[in-house]
Amino acid sequence: MRHQLTPVDSPLTSNALVMIHDQPQPCPYLEGRQARMPLHWPIRLVSPAEFDAYMEAGYRRSGTFLYRTRCGGCQACEPTRLDVERFCWSRSLRRVRDRGDRVLECRLQPPMADRSRVDLLNRHRDERNLASSGGPLSLADYEAFLVESCCDTQELSYWMGERLVALATVDLGATSLSAVYCFFDPDCAKLSLGTYSILKQIELAAATSRRYVYLGMYVAGNPHLNYKSRFVPQERRIDGRWQPIFVTNT
Known part of the structure; x- marks a missing residue:
């Protein structure tokens, strides 16, 4: 597809995106469905204020690209x-946080x-049946997925010793934080590391x-994504x- 400039459907009228892909693809969230997730490449690094506006408009980031x-x-x-x-800190969530704080840095x-x-990510993908796209990820795959970025990106790592x-x-935006991806050691399931990280x-x-923490997509029919309803309001x-959304936690 020939590159073209597309306007941003948000307050960012001055920041153009280059569309690099817009074709139907198998849905990554629901089996048996087709998805359309156009990929856009920002023509320059996205500022914190611009990033906030993209999140407000429903965008997500993958590598150096933005999509909706x-x-x-x-x-x-x-x-x-x-x-x-x-945010409501329920008793069960406080227990998860306190348990993790006692043993993790x-x-x-x-x-x-x-x-x-890379090894930890591949193990996480294998044991949670997330590796449907093929074999294990390489170091270059990891860099393209979780290191390369178009905005201010950081990693939170959790260590047991x-x-x-x-x-x-x-x-990180000026007033927002967006959760991009989390993976963890399956042997530490008792620590509820996914919840702890959020x-x-x-x-x-x-x-x-x-002000805001963006959790990405909630998809009711996907068990890897519907856990987000636990965090309220x-x-x-x-x-x-x-x-x-009016849901309750415990």
Whole structure:
């Protein structure tokens, strides 16, 4: 497809994106469905304020690209966010946080790729049946997926002594934090590392005066994505606007 400039459907009228792909593909979230997820390449690095506007407009980031779902006749994917000041710390979530804090060290740094990270990601994908696209990821695959970026990106790594047990990639805007991807050691299931990582991201957003934590897509029919309903109160972008979702946690 020939590259073309496309306007941004958000307050970012001055920041053009180059469309590099817009073809139907197998849905990555629901088996047996077709998806349309146009990939756009920003013509320059995205500033923190611009990043906030992209998140507000329902975009997600993958590598150096931005995308939104454009699937005809399907609205199963619902971008989800939390208002940090209104977040409800239930007793069960506090237990997850406190249990993790007792045994884990959390480190924040720019993303990097090495063999320990690649091996942990591949193990996570294999044991959670997420490797449908083929064989294990290489170091170059990892870099393209979780290191290369078009905005301010950091990694939160979680360590048990000198053992890396989980890692979360996050994007930082001026007033938002976006959870990009998290993977963890299946042997540490008792620590609920996926939940623990989201809680640490909420704490990071609060400590840095960021209002929103964007959790990515909620898809009711996908068990790897529907866990997000546990974090409340939350908003989901439905029919082009952010709407409060009334669910409860325990």
